[in-house]
Amino acid sequence: MADLFDTASATPKAEGPRPLADRLRPQSLAEVIGQAHVLGPEGPLGAMLAAQSLSSLILWGPPGVGKTTIARLLARETDLAFVQISAIFTGVPELRKVFESAKIRRQNGQGTLLFVDEIHRFNKAQQDGFLPHMEDGTILLVGATTENPSFELNAALLSRAQVIVLERLNLADLERMMQRAEMELGRVLPLTGEAREALLEMADGDGRALLNLTEQVAAWRIDKPIDRDQLATRLMRRAAKYDKSGEEHYNLISALHKSVRGSDPDAALYWFARMLEGGEDPRFLARRLTRMAVEDIGLAEPQAHSVCLDAWNTYERLGSPEGELALANAVVYLALAPKSNAVYAAYKAARASARETGSQMPPRHILNAPTKMMKDIGYGTGYAYDHDAEDGFSGQDYFPEGMKRPVFYLPPERGYERELKKRVEYFAKLRAKRQGG
Structure with a gap:
């Protein structure tokens, strides 16, 4: 099983057509787009490579930002054999074979960089299985995850690896990637300026998604550039990344809460809409809005919590999508209401005093x-x-x-x-x- 993923022992085979994303895979770390904060001379990976001292890593970031590519290039830069597995498809027997192959390779004088995609999918016992092989130098582990490592990975594993945070690609990064794709294809995409911007937005920070979209557009047989509306009819917009039970859920609800607390109705409506577009349960939002009313507004505007309860009740009676407008009303009301956490602070102080003097x-x-x-x-x-x-x-x-x-x-x-x-x-x-x- 290990040989299926082991690039050190694979024999060249005749190649068929390769997807654009694979053809454009960077051949050096200098070609990687969008992660200069970690790969630059002052970044953690740049510093490690300069010191010729690479440690085990956890690469944390959204899809399509270069986690696999960076791991592969790190192995090349350090003369380590690159072995790739996926936590989704790899069980304990396959892991044993990977470790045995790495031991043999080490005895022959070569180290192994073991890249584990979706490492958070391994359970606690499987994660613990990496520890002895990391400690004795059999493998240098590079794990990739889209989930918050502090929630999903064991403390023992995290203590032996440095977490590297990779960022979603911005529009400038995606434009560079599109230009690189056009050079590979030998032609410019048949898009107007607005349609080009729309295509970049559809990728939602995911470089792999952008290259797949680019490949689709390049295959169209059209006589003149198409505009934004025509592009929208030909391509389905990529769904925004949102996990109702994961990191993105907590990031967005935090953004909504802080926008309300910061008295910014436009930002509050934006994050409220982002959560609804991602499929969030409006009842969760109604509950959180009510919490904002009692925690951040309090008696500075006594009607605030009643507004939230009325909006919640209205949603229950109307349902979606009409009922969500009632919640939007509450969002704006809370954002523009005077703010005070005086009762919240007093309540916490009273609880602390009650614990000290409870008898x-x-x-x-x-x-x-x-x-x-x-x-x-x-x-x-x-x-x-x-x-x-x-x-x-x-x-x-x-x-x-x-x-x-x-x-x-x-x-x-x-x-x-x-x-x-x-x-x-x-x-x-x-x-x-x-x-x-």
Whole structure:
């Protein structure tokens, strides 16, 4: 099984037609497009190669950014045999054969760079199986993953490998790649300027997807350049990368939450739309919007959480797609509402204080005394009924006896909390006056 993936032992075979993406595979690291931050002289891989000290790596990045190509070229740069496997198709017996071949190769004086595609698909036991072979130098592991390694890979494996973050290709990177493809094809694609931009956008940062689209367009037999609309009818737009249970899910909901917190309705609507386009459950978004209302807006705009609950209820009654407009209304309302986390901060501080003083009794004067014995030991003695007091406020202390009075709630001068701040200060002055008297 290992020989199927082992380029060190493969014998040349007659080649048939090769896809454009394969024909344009870079032949040196200098030809790799879009990853200068890791391959440049100051980047981690550039520094390793300059020092001739390559360590095991985890290449983390979206599809089509060059993970396999970089691994193959690293093996070439360091004179290591390149062996490629996929975690999807490789089981324990195949792994044993790979390790045995690497041991034999090492005894003959050559190291092995083992490239594992989709390494996060291996379970914990399979991931642990790499450790002894990494430690004794049998293999230099280069794993590739589109998922967050800190969630998907074992801590033991991560401690023995450096995580290299590869970035999605921007439009300038994709344009360079398209120009390289046109040189290989010997002609310019028959597209107007706007259609060319649309094709780059369809690739969504994926170089492999761009080259596949380019190959399709180059095969069309047309007399004149086509425009954006004609391109859209001939090609299906590539679905945006979105995993409702993975890293992208958390990235986008974080972007939506922070855009609302930052009072930017346009950005908030954009990320809201991105999640819906990716297939996110609108109910999840309704729940998260309600959380934003109570966490980031609070009493600065008391109506905010009601707006969210009403929007949620409207979605449940209307369903998609009409009901999603109600959620969009809530997104804009929250983004433009005054912001305050004063209650959120006060709540967390109160919880912390409760954990520290959790066994202290309430003061006796505010305890009920339903029995004679409880009255005899002082329960309820000295309680001042606030409605009988001047201004309807007794100013008594309601914290445990001997506990220094804390201040948890500090309303800001924003939104409705301006009025609440006045009330807090009013009662504080009255309390000081009553307790002093």
